[in-house]
Amino acid sequence: MRSLLRIAAALLTIVLASVLVFLALNVLPGDPAAVMLGTEARPDTLAALRRQMGLDQPLPLRWWQWLTGLARGELGTSHTYGVPVAELVAARAVVSLPLALLALLIAVGLGIPAGLFAATRHRRTGDLATMAVALVGLSVPAFWIGILLVLLFAIGLRWLPAGGFPGWGAGIAPGIAALILPAIALGLPQAAVLARVTRTAIVEIMRLDFVRTARSFGLTRTEALRRHALPNALPPIVTVLGLQFSFLLAGAVIVENVFYLPGLGRLVVQSVGGRDLPTLACLVMLLVTAVVAVNLAVDLLLLRLDPRLRHRG
Amino acid sequence: MAEHPDRNWSLWLGVAITLAIVLPAALSLAWTPYPPAAIDIKARLQGWSPAHPLGTDPFGRDVLSLLMAGARNSIGIALGAVALSVGIGVPLGALAAARGGWLDDLLMRGSDLLFAFPAVLTAIMLAAALGPSMGVAILAIGLFNLPVFARVTRSAAVRIWPRAFVQAARLSGKSRTRITLEHILPNILDQLLVQVTLQLALAILTEAGLGYLGLSVPPPAPTLGRMLADAQSFLAVSPRLAILPGLAIALAVLGLNLLGDGLRDRLDPRLGRQP
Numbered sequence: 001m002r003s004l005l006r007i008a009a010a011l012l013t014i015v016l017a018s019v020l021v022f023l024a025l026n027v028l029p030g031d032p033a034a035v036m037l038g039t040e041a042r043p044d045t046l047a048a049l050r051r052q053m054g055l056d057q058p059l060p061l062r063w064w065q066w067l068t069g070l071a072r073g074e075l076g077t078s079h080t081y082g083v084p085v086a087e088l089v090a091a092r093a094v095v096s097l098p099l100a101l102l103a104l105l106i107a108v109g110l111g112i113p114a115g116l117f118a119a120t121r122h123r124r125t126g127d128l129a130t131m132a133v134a135l136v137g138l139s140v141p142a143f144w145i146g147i148l149l150v151l152l153f154a155i156g157l158r159w160l161p162a163g164g165f166p167g168w169g170a171g172i173a174p175g176i177a178a179l180i181l182p183a184i185a186l187g188l189p190q191a192a193v194l195a196r197v198t199r200t201a202i203v204e205i206m207r208l209d210f211v212r213t214a215r216s217f218g219l220t221r222t223e224a225l226r227r228h229a230l231p232n233a234l235p236p237i238v239t240v241l242g243l244q245f246s247f248l249l250a251g252a253v254i255v256e257n258v259f260y261l262p263g264l265g266r267l268v269v270q271s272v273g274g275r276d277l278p279t280l281a282c283l284v285m286l287l288v289t290a291v292v293a294v295n296l297a298v299d300l301l302l303l304r305l306d307p308r309l310r311h312r313g
Numbered sequence: 314m315a316e317h318p319d320r321n322w323s324l325w326l327g328v329a330i331t332l333a334i335v336l337p338a339a340l341s342l343a344w345t346p347y348p349p350a351a352i353d354i355k356a357r358l359q360g361w362s363p364a365h366p367l368g369t370d371p372f373g374r375d376v377l378s379l380l381m382a383g384a385r386n387s388i389g390i391a392l393g394a395v396a397l398s399v400g401i402g403v404p405l406g407a408l409a410a411a412r413g414g415w416l417d418d419l420l421m422r423g424s425d426l427l428f429a430f431p432a433v434l435t436a437i438m439l440a441a442a443l444g445p446s447m448g449v450a451i452l453a454i455g456l457f458n459l460p461v462f463a464r465v466t467r468s469a470a471v472r473i474w475p476r477a478f479v480q481a482a483r484l485s486g487k488s489r490t491r492i493t494l495e496h497i498l499p500n501i502l503d504q505l506l507v508q509v510t511l512q513l514a515l516a517i518l519t520e521a522g523l524g525y526l527g528l529s530v531p532p533p534a535p536t537l538g539r540m541l542a543d544a545q546s547f548l549a550v551s552p553r554l555a556i557l558p559g560l561a562i563a564l565a566v567l568g569l570n571l572l573g574d575g576l577r578d579r580l581d582p583r584l585g586r587q588p
Contacts, residue, residue, distance in 0.1 A: 009422065016426050021438065028442040135574070139514065139567035141521050144559035147541060147548070151556075155549050162548075250433035254522045258545070268434075269526055272441045280441055284434055291429045 002309075003300055010296040015067070017288045022063045025281040066281075075282045080274040085282050088267065095165055096263035099179050099186070100252060106187030107194055107248075112237065114191065115198025120225065122203055130195065137192030142251040146185035146258040153181060163260040182259045186251050190244055197240045201233035235306050242298030246291045324575025330568030334561060338388050341381035349374065349382040350533040358551050370540075370554055371547055380561055383535040388565065390450050390529065391516035395509055397455030398462050403505065405459075406466025407497060410474060411489040421467070424460030432457035432519045433526070440528045450529045454516050465508050469501040503580040510573035514566045521562045537562050 033049040034041070050056050054065070069076070075085035118130040154162035160181055166174045202225070205211060211228050219227070253265030260266070264283060271280040303309050341349075346366075353373035360368050367376040402424075409420040436445075436453035443449060473479060474497070482492050523529040524538020532539070537558040544554035 009425070012422075013426050013429055017429055020426075020430070024438045024442055028439075135570055136563075136567060139518075139570050140563045141518050141559065141566075143522060143525055144541060144562065147545060147555050147559065150545075151548055151552050155552075246428070246431045250431040250519070250522065253433050253437075254525055257526065268437055272437055272528075275441065277441060280438070284438055287431070287434055288429050291431065295429075 003303060006296060006299050006303075010292050013292050014289055017292070018067045018070070018285060019063065021281055021284050021288070022066060025277045025284070026062070026066075027059065029277060070282065070285060076278045078271075078276055078279045080271065080276045080279070085279050088279065089264065089283070089286065092262060092264045092267050094168060095179075095261055096252060096256070096265065098175075099183055099256070099261065099263060100248065102176075102179055102183035103186035103190065103248065103252070106183055107190035108241075109191075110187070111191035111194025112198050114195040116202060116225070116230075118195065118199040119202035119206070119229075120221070127199070131199065134192040134195045138189050138196070140189065142185050142189050143254045143258045145188055146182060146255050149181045149185055150258070163258070165261050178259075178261070182255045182261060185255050185258070186248060189251070190248060193240060193244055194237065198233060198237055201236045202229050205229045205232045235302055238298055238301055238305065242295050245294040249287055249291065321575065321579070323571050324579060327568050327571030327573070327575050330564055331572055332568075334384055334565040334568060335388060337381045338384035341378070341385045345375075345378035345381050347375035347378045349378045349535050351375070351378075358547070360553070367557060368551075368553055370543070371551075376554070376557060379535045379540060380537070380557060383537040383540055383558065384561055384565065386447075386530050386534055386536050387517055387520050387524070387538075387562070390447060390454070390520045391513050393447075393451040394454035394458060394516045394520075395513050397451060398458035398512070399505070399509065401455075402459040402462025403466045403498075406463040407470055407493050409463070409467045410470030410497070411493050417467075420463065424463045427456055428460040430457060433522055433528075436523050436528045437526075445528045445531055447530045450520060450523050453523070454519050457519075458512050458516065461512060462505070462508065465504060466501065469504045470497045473497050473500050503576075507573050507577045507580065510569050510576060514569035514573065517562065517565050517569070 033046055033053055033055055037046055037049060054062065073086060075089065077083070078085050078088055081088060114130050114134065118127040121127045150162045153160045161178055165178045168175050206224070206229050211224055214228055215221070215224050252263070253268055256263040256265035257269055268280065268283050271283065351374060353369070356365070356369050356373040357371055358369060359365055362368070365375050365377070367380065370376055370379065405420050409417040432454045435456055436450060439449045439453055479492060479496050482496055520529055520536070521538040524536035525542045527539060527542065529536045529538060540558040541555060544558070548555055
């Protein structure tokens with residue numbers, strides 16, 4: 001029941017978001033027909049074009065047609081590229097999704113162990129050092145890490161490409177090589193956030209009575225950590241992962257531009273440059289839907305991880 | 314309030330680092346070594362020298378002056394954005410806590426909706442519709458941060474409302490608005506202050522990203538983010554140009570984060586015991 005409510009709320013959020021995106025990109029910039037024809041256009045030409053583009057329809061109807069079109073997968077045609085937006089999105093997603101996945105892998109693979117390490121050395125040098133590094137990590141803009149990585153590994157050591165993407169057709173290895181630096185740039189600040197959250201969660205749980213009881217029954221510290229602390233620390237960690245997704249996405253938009261990766265984020269920025277508003281509107285909706293979907297997934301996962309939540313009002 | 318000297322270094326280090334960035338930025342309002350936009354092609358891409366302590370960029374502009382003015386713009390936008398989100402988010406959060414019921418639900422759903430729009434996306438949309446400007450950057454970052462303040466205010470205020478002194482004030486016939494102003498807000502001010510510091514740090518990070526994409530203040534006004542974007546073409550020739558603005562951003566954010574962490578520990582004795 002609670003899951004159904006959450007799903008309904010998420011859908012409502014997406015529909016409301018579409019109103020905001022529609023207003024921002026279809027109403028705010030003014031009449032696209034007038035923009036296309038310029039100021040010298042004759043009124044009847046303008047009216048004809050408006051009719052042809054469907055602009056003479058009332059706004060709520062235009063919004064509804066746009067939204068239902070999106071839901072059916074009719075994303076329209078890009079002004080700049082002259083190809084269906086859906087094709088464009090698919091071609092770019094094969095760069096962006098692996099990048100995001102790789103970044104997530106780095107963030108989780110680095111952040112959670114670092115947090116665990118700090119928690120087990122609570123208030124000792126190892127803890128303080130890890131947390132100091134984490135604080136620096138979350139204070140540094142991802143795209144600047146990207147630039148520094150290019151400076152070091154592409155220009156200095158010449159180990160990896162400075163940017164661009166060979167396409168998956170060139171093979172898996174060159175593709176991954178092109179994504180590894182951007183993924184590190186994106187993943188490091190997220191790892192820092194995760195390390196802090198993991199440490200706090202573990203430290204708090206290790207203090208609780210049931211862990212102390214388990215320890216007094218002879219469970220070793222590592223056992224207690226693995227059997228009791230880690231499973232109970234998962235909900236806050238998963239929550240933060242979900243909340244951070246929106247930062248990961250924003251970071252990806254910028255980092256893709258640092259590395260000239262032909263991903264969705266670069267397409268977003270390119271469509272602003274080319275004033276390709278229909279494409280931009282689709283992309284923003286897509287990304288906002290992704291944020292809502294990830295947070296929904298996190299909520300549903302939390303309901304599974306923590307049975308207590310299922311019975312709360 | 315109990316002092317925790319072992320943890321206070323965070324607060325003071327934060328103050329020191331933040332001031333190291335904020336003071337030169339504030340000074341740039343009155344004085345910079347050179348006018349930040351002054352182009353001197355003959356002096357382009359110079360290294361460190363007494364005339365240009367941090368060198369010059371590809372247009373011969375003085376990097377120190379650019380950094381000072383750029384930091385001022387970044388901090389100004391961050392302050393504007395946080396002021397916007399505090400100015401709207403705190404009253405909404407306080408209202409949700411005071412009224413409860415459907416209004417509470419409605420306001421919190423609304424904040425969920427705003428939170429689904431990463432600031433970079435909002436800025437991109439608004440910049441596409443209206444053209445990039447300082448106002449667009451402030452609006453985009455402020456709108457994204459608004460739900461944070463609404464939520465923090467609400468959850469802190471909800472914990473104060475059932476307390477006896479609030480109930481006493483209620484029985485004495487004070488209106489909910491007066492109670493919020495006289496009893497609730499003063500009691501959650503410290504938590505809000507911590508949030509303001511941390512959100513300022515995030516706002517500076519976001520502004521840097523927007524500046525990098527060319528979506529913050531348009532040229533010739535310098536921003537730290539755009540300095541980084543411009544420096545990318547000269548990475549091999551002049552790495553200094555890509556390092557200094559990033560360092561300025563990172564220090565400003567680090568200073569504010571330390572300050573926020575330190576403040577939180579100082580204000581919450583329970584946390585203060587566990588550095």
